[in-house]
Amino acid sequence: MAEAANIPEPNAVFRQIVHIVEDDEQFRLSLLDLFQSLNMDAQGFEGPSDFFDTASKTNAGCLLLDVRLPGINGIEFQKELEMRGYDLPVVFMTAHGDVAMSVNAMKAGAVDFLEKPLQTAELIDAIKAAFTLDVGQQQERAHRMEIRRRAASLTRRETQVLGFVARGLMNKQIAFELGISEIMVKLHRGSMMRKMEATSLADLVRQFEQLS
Numbered sequence: 001m002a003e004a005a006n007i008p009e010p011n012a013v014f015r016q017i018v019h020i021v022e023d024d025e026q027f028r029l030s031l032l033d034l035f036q037s038l039n040m041d042a043q044g045f046e047g048p049s050d051f052f053d054t055a056s057k058t059n060a061g062c063l064l065l066d067v068r069l070p071g072i073n074g075i076e077f078q079k080e081l082e083m084r085g086y087d088l089p090v091v092f093m094t095a096h097g098d099v100a101m102s103v104n105a106m107k108a109g110a111v112d113f114l115e116k117p118l119q120t121a122e123l124i125d126a127i128k129a130a131f132t133l134d135v136g137q138q139q140e141r142a143h144r145m146e147i148r149r150r151a152a153s154l155t156r157r158e159t160q161v162l163g164f165v166a167r168g169l170m171n172k173q174i175a176f177e178l179g180i181s182e183i184m185v186k187l188h189r190g191s192m193m194r195k196m197e198a199t200s201l202a203d204l205v206r207q208f209e210q211l212s
Helices: 025-037 048-054 074-083 099-107 120-152 156-166 171-178 182-195 201-211
Strands: 016-021 041-045 060-066 090-094 112-115
Touching: 016 025, 016 048, 016 120, 025 041, 041 048, 060 074, 060 120, 074 090, 074 099, 090 099, 090 120, 099 112, 112 120, 120 201, 156 171, 156 182, 156 201, 171 182
Parallel strands: 016 041, 016 060, 060 090, 090 112
Antiparallel strands: none
16 A cells, blocks of 8 residues: 555544455455554445344445455445345455446445555545545434434324425315314424424425435
8 A cells, every 4th residue: 555645533422443454364354553653533344244243223424335246246245234134435445446347336325446456645535535524424314313302202183284384285274174273283394393493494495304
């Protein structure tokens, strides 16, 4: 590997980890040593089963993934990650890359596709890009969780009103649908808006869309 590049800034909100999935033990250990020397958190995994047995779905960071793994290729593993609920940006690496494989990897959402032997500057740039993407994903995930927390605080009637309001129904129409007075609809609607911390109807609709 070439000389080290600039070290990524530590993330102030999430502890970001480089999850290395590489079946070549010597190369995996060399990567762990590199990231340790750069004061970056990293964990090594021999393969997909090792990763799924050990890695937490709540971990932040990225996945540094060999595209050719025993029994499964990296792109198939990437799809399985998504199915299992992992949301880590992926940087692929390979000693046998070709154009078609790299195109497929990028179409599948990979941040970058690096060929071995890895150049340290290129590797760190890819990790920095993945970490930046991860910050946005973590913040979006936290926002969705907050919206679900707000929605869980609603009463059954307020939840019904939320659904009708998000569909664009007027208070009079909602009252007819629920078989209650328009005054009661206004009371439920006001309470629902406060609990959802909605600043406007448009904001409420955006939050409702996050619940689906």
